[in-house]
Amino acid sequence: ASKDADEERIALERVKRIDAARAGLSDNLLVRSVLDSHGSTAESVKALYRTVADKVHERAQTEDNYCPETLVHFLLVEGSHIAALAYLDDEDGFTTHHFRLLALIVHDACRDLSKRYSHVKVGRCARNLTRQWLVHGDEFE
Numbered sequence: 001a002s003k004d005a006d007e008e009r010i011a012l013e014r015v016k017r018i019d020a021a022r023a024g025l026s027d028n029l030l031v032r033s034v035l036d037s038h039g040s041t042a043e044s045v046k047a048l049y050r051t052v053a054d055k056v057h058e059r060a061q062t063e064d065n066y067c068p069e070t071l072v073h074f075l076l077v078e079g080s081h082i083a084a085l086a087y088l089d090d091e092d093g094f095t096t097h098h099f100r101l102l103a104l105i106v107h108d109a110c111r112d113l114s115k116r117y118s119h120v121k122v123g124r125c126a127r128n129l130t131r132q133w134l135v136h137g138d139e140f141e
Contacts, residue, residue: 020066027071027113028057034109038101044094045101048086052078052106068117072110072125079106 031053035046056074063070083102086094110122 023068024060024066024071027068027116028053028060030112030116031056031071031075031109034105034112037108038105041101041105042098044092045098045105048082048094048102049079049105052082052102053109055082068113068120069125072113072120072122073129075106075110075113076122076126076129079103 032050035041035049038046052075055078056071059074059078060066060071079102083094083099086092086102087096087099107122110125114120114122
């Protein structure tokens with residue numbers, strides 16, 4: 001009986017990993033498809049968003065227990081980080097307008113994830129990140 005229980009546990013863990021990988025891949029495709037609805041956005045902004053999506057996908061793959069809330073968290077953190085760096089680079093030509101466009105794309109990706117998963121609350125995640133940043137500054141995470 002112990003051998004059967006161990007085999008069942010191993011099989012269930014394997015199914016959980018496969019399901020998490022499938023969900024992660026599906027969510028990654030959703031995050032990337034957001035660019036389709038932003039056809040007129042400047043190519044430089046789209047390129048930055050692709051960088052955000054790549055970094056988020058890499059980080060999400062390293063998580064042991066993938067969940068869409070983690071993806072939203074990573075999108076918000078990486079999106080704001082990359083936008084801030086681009087905005088501070090005087091030679092990049094990244095304007096406040098570009099900053100806003102990138103924020104809109106990230107927002108749309110988060111919104112689409114929250115539509116897919118009713119339990120994902122983007123506003124709550126953003127407030128938590130803001131609170132953490134106010135308390136811990138840039139040293140956090």
